[in-house]
Amino acid sequence: MAVLCCPAVSVPEHTITMEDTLHLAERLHGNHDQLPLALKLISSTGVRTRHLIQPLERTLRHPGVEERTKVYVREAQARIPTVVDEALNNAGLAAADIDAIVFVSCTGFTMPSLTAWMINELGFRHDTCQIPIAQLGCAAGGAAFNRAQDFCASHAGSNVLVVACEFCSLCYQPDDLDVGNLLSNGLFGDAIAAAVVKSHSTHGLRLEANGSRLVPDTEDWISYAVKDTGFHFRLDRRVPHTMEQLAPALRDVAATHGWNASALDFYVIHAGGPRILDDLSHFLGVPPDLFSFSRATLTHRGNIASAVVLDVLRRVITSETLRPGHRGIIAGFGPGITAEISVGTWLGDDRTLDGEASASGTEQPLTSTPERSATA
Incomplete structure (x- = not known):
């Protein structure tokens, strides 16, 4: 039975607050006839801080797709190694022990995948299986766990490394005045996360079952227009309402293992926005406080796409609230509308957490260069 080890998560050093975001929207889009609605939507996200891989003044410029791709590759290669090293250390493994790498990202595109660079540069074996996932958006974090x-x-006897690399700020479009796009400018943040799934371990989260669900006829509700x-x-404004249809999917996956999805010990839920968490809590019949770790990720990181479930899981594990035998569920939601779901049992933790931050979201960001920018 596969066992998921504690994830490693890193956020960039540049930050923007909710107040900064609102002031920026007013300055840049003061004549927009739907600005009051956009400001209301951004305020309702509850996002206090987001992290950016570039200073704000660079983030707001669009130098072209080619230059943004160069930034994506440069920043990914500068930041991935430290996160991967921590994830391997959490699992008690070396790069040579990894048999497959699942790499997920929806905010930059390369071919070959960055898995090829990782194998060549970070000590992985040349027969390591590459499993890149590029088009599941925020659901890809859950999908990565399931494919692992x-x-x-x-x-x-195999071991799988999962890496999520999301630089949402590189998708900023200064001339796109669609309200949904304006909302995304105040919701999404940047992060890199990694975790190891082992075939056998006496410590970590034992994955018991998984499943995928698609809400019919919702393909254009979350999407990229490629220009x-x-x-x-x-x-689409209808996205939050899909939780009424996805709650039964969580129940079904838990039921395949004989569990009641409404009566578990912990929940690792994609923090796409507060309405998603509120509605899922209601339709699943789960007390809102059991989604507190997902809300913490949303508050301190924003929506970090596929990296959300890794960040939430890390918060759960490092909170020291888990006990051996505790049962939980992981659910990532994304375009399609797609849900990627797994259930598991906590076996215990033998990691040494010296110097690590608690689940409050206060860990230090990873810096790729000496450059710094004051908060905008």
Whole structure:
């Protein structure tokens, strides 16, 4: 049975607050006829701080898709190694022990995948299986765990590394005045996260079952419009209401293992926005405080796309609230509308957390260069 180890999470050093975001929107879009609505939507997210891989003044410029891709690759290669090293250390493994790498990202595109660079530069074996996932958006974090679990089930004794690299700020479109796009400018943040799934371990989260669900006829509710200027995020106002349809999917996956999804010990839920968490709590019949770790990620990181579930899981594990035998569920939601769901049992933790921050979101950001920028 596959066991998921504690994730490593890193956020960039540049930050922007909710207040900064609102002031910026007013300054840049003061004549927009729907600005009051956009400001209301941004304020309702509850996001206090987000992290950016570039200083704000660079983030607001659009130098073209080619230059943004160069930034994506440069920053990813500068930041991934430290996060991967921590994830391997959490699992008690070396790079040579990894049999497959699941790499997920929806905010930059390269071919070959950055898995090839990781294998060549970070000490992984040349026969390491590459499993890049690029088009599941925020759901890809949950999908990565599920594909890692499936790989371990079909390859006895194997170990899988999951890496989520999301630089949402590189999708900023200064001339896109769609309200959904304006909302995304105040919701999404940047982060890199990694975790190891082992075929066998006496410590970590034992993954018991997984499943995927698609809400019919919702393909255009969360999407990218691909234009000359790159990816333009599209978000339909009906998205939060899909939780009424997805709550039964969580129940079904838990039921395959004989569990009641409304009566588990912990919940690792994609923090796409406060309405998603509120509605899922209601339709699943779960007290809102059991989603507190997801809300903490949303508050301190914003929506960091596929990296959300890794960040939430880390908060749960480092909170010291888990006890061996505790049962929980992981759910990532994204375009499609797609849900990627898994359930698991906490076995215990033998990691040394010297110097690590608690689940409050206060860990130090990873810096790739000496450059600093004051908060905008």
